[in-house]
Amino acid sequence: MPNILMPALSPTMEEGKLAKWLKKVGDNIKSGDVLAEIETDKATMEVEAVDEGPLTAILVAEGTENVKVNTPIAVIGEAGSAPSPTLRAPSPTGGEGDNSPASSLSPLEGEGGSRRLTGEGASLKDPDIPEGTEMVTMTVREAIRAAMSEEMRRDKDVFLLGEEVGEYQGAYKISQGMLEEFGPQRVVDTPITEHGFTGIATGAAFAGLKPIVEFMTFNFAMQAIDHIINSAAKTLYMSGGQMGCPIVFRGPNGAAARVGAQHSQDYAAWYSQIPGLKVVMPYSAADAKGLMKSAIRDPNPVIFLENEILYGKSFEVPKLDDWIVPIGKARVARAGKHVTIVSFGIGMTYSLAAADKLAAEGIEAEVIDLRTIRPMDFATVIESVKKTNRCVAVEEGYPQFSVTSEIAAQVMTHAFDYLDAPVARVAGKDVPMPYAANLEKLALPNADEVVAAVKGVLYV
Amino acid sequence: MAVKSAYIARKGSKAEKADRSAGKNSGFSSEEELRAYKDMLLIRRFEEKAGQLYGMGAIGGFCHLYIGQEAVVIGMQMAVKDGDQLITSYRDHGHMLAAGMDPKGVMAELTGRRDGYSHGKGGSMHMFSREKQFFGGHGIVGAQVPLGAGLAFANKYRGNDHVALTYYGDGAANQGQVYETFNIAAVWKLPVIFVIENNRYAMGTAAPRSTAKSDHLGARGEAFGIPSEQVDGMDVRAVKEAGDRAVEHCRSGEGPYILEMLTYRYRGHSMSDPAKYRAKEEVQKMREERDPIEQVKARILKAGMASEDDLKKIDADIRVIVTEAADFATASPEPDASALYTDIYKTA
Numbered sequence: 001m002p003n004i005l006m007p008a009l010s011p012t013m014e015e016g017k018l019a020k021w022l023k024k025v026g027d028n029i030k031s032g033d034v035l036a037e038i039e040t041d042k043a044t045m046e047v048e049a050v051d052e053g054p055l056t057a058i059l060v061a062e063g064t065e066n067v068k069v070n071t072p073i074a075v076i077g078e079a080g081s082a083p084s085p086t087l088r089a090p091s092p093t094g095g096e097g098d099n100s101p102a103s104s105l106s107p108l109e110g111e112g113g114s115r116r117l118t119g120e121g122a123s124l125k126d127p128d129i130p131e132g133t134e135m136v137t138m139t140v141r142e143a144i145r146a147a148m149s150e151e152m153r154r155d156k157d158v159f160l161l162g163e164e165v166g167e168y169q170g171a172y173k174i175s176q177g178m179l180e181e182f183g184p185q186r187v188v189d190t191p192i193t194e195h196g197f198t199g200i201a202t203g204a205a206f207a208g209l210k211p212i213v214e215f216m217t218f219n220f221a222m223q224a225i226d227h228i229i230n231s232a233a234k235t236l237y238m239s240g241g242q243m244g245c246p247i248v249f250r251g252p253n254g255a256a257a258r259v260g261a262q263h264s265q266d267y268a269a270w271y272s273q274i275p276g277l278k279v280v281m282p283y284s285a286a287d288a289k290g291l292m293k294s295a296i297r298d299p300n301p302v303i304f305l306e307n308e309i310l311y312g313k314s315f316e317v318p319k320l321d322d323w324i325v326p327i328g329k330a331r332v333a334r335a336g337k338h339v340t341i342v343s344f345g346i347g348m349t350y351s352l353a354a355a356d357k358l359a360a361e362g363i364e365a366e367v368i369d370l371r372t373i374r375p376m377d378f379a380t381v382i383e384s385v386k387k388t389n390r391c392v393a394v395e396e397g398y399p400q401f402s403v404t405s406e407i408a409a410q411v412m413t414h415a416f417d418y419l420d421a422p423v424a425r426v427a428g429k430d431v432p433m434p435y436a437a438n439l440e441k442l443a444l445p446n447a448d449e450v451v452a453a454v455k456g457v458l459y460v
Numbered sequence: 461m462a463v464k465s466a467y468i469a470r471k472g473s474k475a476e477k478a479d480r481s482a483g484k485n486s487g488f489s490s491e492e493e494l495r496a497y498k499d500m501l502l503i504r505r506f507e508e509k510a511g512q513l514y515g516m517g518a519i520g521g522f523c524h525l526y527i528g529q530e531a532v533v534i535g536m537q538m539a540v541k542d543g544d545q546l547i548t549s550y551r552d553h554g555h556m557l558a559a560g561m562d563p564k565g566v567m568a569e570l571t572g573r574r575d576g577y578s579h580g581k582g583g584s585m586h587m588f589s590r591e592k593q594f595f596g597g598h599g600i601v602g603a604q605v606p607l608g609a610g611l612a613f614a615n616k617y618r619g620n621d622h623v624a625l626t627y628y629g630d631g632a633a634n635q636g637q638v639y640e641t642f643n644i645a646a647v648w649k650l651p652v653i654f655v656i657e658n659n660r661y662a663m664g665t666a667a668p669r670s671t672a673k674s675d676h677l678g679a680r681g682e683a684f685g686i687p688s689e690q691v692d693g694m695d696v697r698a699v700k701e702a703g704d705r706a707v708e709h710c711r712s713g714e715g716p717y718i719l720e721m722l723t724y725r726y727r728g729h730s731m732s733d734p735a736k737y738r739a740k741e742e743v744q745k746m747r748e749e750r751d752p753i754e755q756v757k758a759r760i761l762k763a764g765m766a767s768e769d770d771l772k773k774i775d776a777d778i779r780v781i782v783t784e785a786a787d788f789a790t791a792s793p794e795p796d797a798s799a800l801y802t803d804i805y806k807t808a
Contacts, residue, residue: 159617185617190644191640191643191644191647193640193643193644195606195636195637195640196606196637196640196641196643196644197606197640197644198606199603199605199606199607199609199610199637199640199641200606200607200609200610200613200641200644201610202606202607202610203547203595203606203607203608203609203610203611203612203613203614204610204611204613204614204617205610206595206607206610206611207545207595207610207611207613207614207615208614209613209614209617226600226603227603227606227607230599230600230603231598231600231603231607235586235588235596236803236804236805236806237581237803237804238578238581238582238586238588238596238597239577239578239581239582239586239587239588239596239803240576240577240578240579240580240581240582240803241579241802241803241806242577242578242588242589242590243588243590243595243596244806275804276804276805278805297808298808299806299807299808300805300806
């Protein structure tokens with residue numbers, strides 16, 4: 001009796017809502033029949049049958065939220081078998097007991113689950129949040145959307161342009177609902193031609209508009225990198241200060257899950273090399289929101305590097321009318337005295353998880369979230385290293401000529417006499433991203449590598 | 461028919477179109493002829509001086525002269541109004557002068573001095589004037605094409621009736637981003653006029669060696685439903701007339717328009733180009749038979765709009781302007797060393 005499992009509908013989906021059953025127990029199912037509708041945080045999708053036979057049981061009622069991928073949701077019996085309508089009560093977590101997930105079907109389970117986010121650690125509250133501010137829980141996705149919408153309400157010159165941002169509601173649903181609020185003049189769907197639409201957006205910025213360019217992923221921005229660098233970044237200088245290009249280039253950056261080498265690359269180091277660009281790479285929803293608002297208001301081109309894995313992750317965001325995080329300011333995310341861990345973006349997940357593990361062993365790590373890569377807040381890093389005398393820098397990008405190599409150089413230059421060990425680095429491996437789940441896991445950094453690096457600089 | 465040159469005259473429907481656009485010349489008024497003459501002559505004399513200064517070492521790097529192509533930019537400027545934007549490639553001196561930028565500031569930028577339009581930080585290929593709606597000055601072949609469409613996007617977004625003149629050459633016509641831009645401009649009906657300056661050589665490569673249907677570059681718009689005209693780019697009247705039609709089309713919200721200007725550059729691609737890829741006789745023939753300035757001059761004299769002495773006076777006045785620009789550009793100090801680190805970021 002084949003079980004129908006909760007399907008993974010995107011490379012990073014971990015759970016979803018079983019919105020609606022379109023078949024009922026007793027129906028004879030043919031291959032290709034639409035059985036149910038599943039809602040993820042990104043989209044509503046239909047589940048089609050592969051196996052044939054009578055639907056003998058529905059295991060998860062419609063309306064159930066947070067059904068984990070690979071949870072059995074229905075059973076198809078042999079032809080002629082009797083239905084056994086053993087409907088399970090809606091369960092907030094889905095798979096438990098005999099619902100244990102089938103093995104190798106999802107990239108997010110078992111050994112292949114390299115993209116699951118692990119422990120958070122005790123995060124320090126941002127000192128810029130006023131005392132007594134009410135906090136609301138928000139995903140990074142919602143935070144970015146809220147920031148763009150607030151700025152578009154505030155300034156008519158701000159508009160969003162990119163592939164599928166409008167009618168499709170965003171490839172990753174960042175712009176969901178924005179077309180309805182702002183209309184097609186300001187939420188502009190483009191053809192799949194990054195070079196052309198990036199040039200057009202840059203020209204519009206030359207003329208004084210404030211475009212937000214969404215790249216479906218930053219991998220595709222390589223088609224447009226000439227305009228980002230030669231047109232957007234350099235024109236202020238080349239014009240002796242006369243021009244200017246107020247524009248935000250944003251989208252998911254870095255590895256998602258199981259999408260292979262061409263779709264898994266971190267561009268933080270690439271763009272951070274360019275004078276004239278600012279480069280922002282937030283980790284939390286609060287920073288994503290506050291930095292996005294800063295980026296949109298900034299009169300310079302800003303590269304805003306998001307992460308697909310982080311989109312669905314929830315954080316506390318201050319409920320303020322105008323929550324702004326300044327560009328160029330790092331944040332001490334966790335205080336500690338034995339070692340300084342410096343990271344940014346999704347690297348923070350490994351760093352904070354490592355800090356938790358280290359704390360259990362009595363090692364107190366100070367974790368700094370850079371938040372902005374260019375201009376980089378070296379002062380905060382140096383100040384911390386002068387206190388801890390040890391530094392581990394963590395990123396997901398390639399190790400050579402990377403953000404962490406720059407951090408190592410800066411720490412050596414400005415805090416050499418304070419160091420009790422060479423700066424250690426944890427980065428992505430120096431290989432194109434492999435597809436196989438086990439190899440992908442090996443290619444990416446993890447908390448244990450951070451722990452090992454910390455122990456290395458502590459000589460323990 | 462006004463068109464006589466073997467280069468312009470061709471078989472088939474496109475030739476008829478070119479002939480038609482040239483043949484429709486109703487003729488310029490005396491005022492228009494004299495304006496065209498003065499404006500084109502300023503570019504000619506300015507470029508000659510720039511070439512001279514380059515030879516003396518006062519101008520460095522790349523320096524791409526516009527001599528021979530003057531009718532294109534002047535004819536188009538006669539068709540637009542204040543507030544319409546202009547963007548082009550690195551062969552940009554003529555466009556800046558046509559837009560009304562100060563020859564002193566342009567020349568001082570060529571010499572890399574403090575009083576240049578970019579305070580010496582841009583050079584020949586990178587100058588801008590917000591005041592004159594001149595948006596550069598771009599050194600990457602073809603990059604100005606989507607940028608120009610972006611200026612047009614801003615016009616449409618703001619709901620004004622301005623058009624963006626976007627110039628590129630026969631070499632850039634092979635860049636993929638040009639066609640990405642055609643597609644978007646057509647779908648979004650952007651008020652952009654693509655002015656192709658087909659001067660027959662992409663650096664040292666004769667157009668037929670690199671370009672399919674190299675004398676039908678405007679026709680490439682047909683695939684996108686963008687109307688185009690082929691224009692005798694050596695005849696300022698033909699340029700202005702075609703420009704009028706293009707501007708009318710764009711202003712009325714009909715979307716983009718393409719003008720392929722058949723033109724010719726007398727000098728090499730840049731100052732360091734000896735131009736061995738073409739016969740001297742070809743250049744000579746063009747100068748003698750098709751020169752845009754000589755054409756206007758002959759008409760002015762024939763129609764008695766001005767005397768030989770009047771024209772000599774105009775030339776003398778222009779030479780004074782150009783000499784003053786050169787003096788200014790060589791006297792202006794180099795930028796202060798502190799300028800190295802300014803203008804990288806704008807403060808809000």
